[in-house]
Amino acid sequence: MELIKLIEQTAEGLGYEVVDVEMSPRGRLLRVFIDKEDGINVEDCADVSNQLTRVFMVENFDYDRLEVSSPGLDRPLTKLAHFARFAGEQIQFKLRVPAAGSQRNFRGLLRGVEGDDVLVETDAGEQRFAFADIEKARVVPTF
Incomplete structure (x- = not known):
């Protein structure tokens, strides 16, 4: 399964929208930006990070570091x-x-x-x- 689709399915299953996904050139750092209607807090990021970590283990996706955060005030417009x-x-x-x-x-x-x-x-x-x-x-x- 394509990585971005896997990330989107996982986050959407938890009630979040994936705003953007960034990956370092060698795929070692993975950044996922999530959002929901009433905003994002630290617990939301931790929930998505924990779930993605489990999914990546099952799917045998190799990476060094995963960062999950809100899109910020200067949020990207990707859709x-x-x-x-x-x-x-x-x-x-x-x-x-x-x-x-x-x-x-x-x-x-x-x-x-x-x-x-x-x-x-x-x-x-x-x-x-x-x-x-x-x-x-x-x-x-x-x-």
């Missing part, structure tokens, strides 16, 4: 549903391939989602980006 959920927030993102004018990095107010497109109000006005073209995106926290 189209995340872009819909965080409409109205400031975001920054990077495109896989430069847009017209050879720009890859953008920052602006997330307006929402329309079909498979993400709508963002940038300095150049409202722009539409295909979700598939977005390489990385994060919420920009405001204090």
Whole structure:
């Protein structure tokens, strides 16, 4: 079974959403970012970490260190549903391939989602980006 699907099934079975999974180049460090509607606390991270440790033993997945945490204030936006959920927030993102004018990095107010497109109000006005073209995106926290 694919590792990310295994992680998602395990976390979702405990009532959590997997926001993102990061793995070091050699697969020795595994970071899992989880969330739920009312937020994440240390006990939530410990519960998911303990369950994943057991599952990895059964599946014979070899790793050195597992870190489970909340996505934080500058949470990554990895799914189209995340872009819909965080409409109205400031975001920054990077495109896989430069847009017209050879720009890859953008920052602006997330307006929402329309079909498979993400709508963002940038300095150049409202722009539409295909979700598939977005390489990385994060919420920009405001204090």
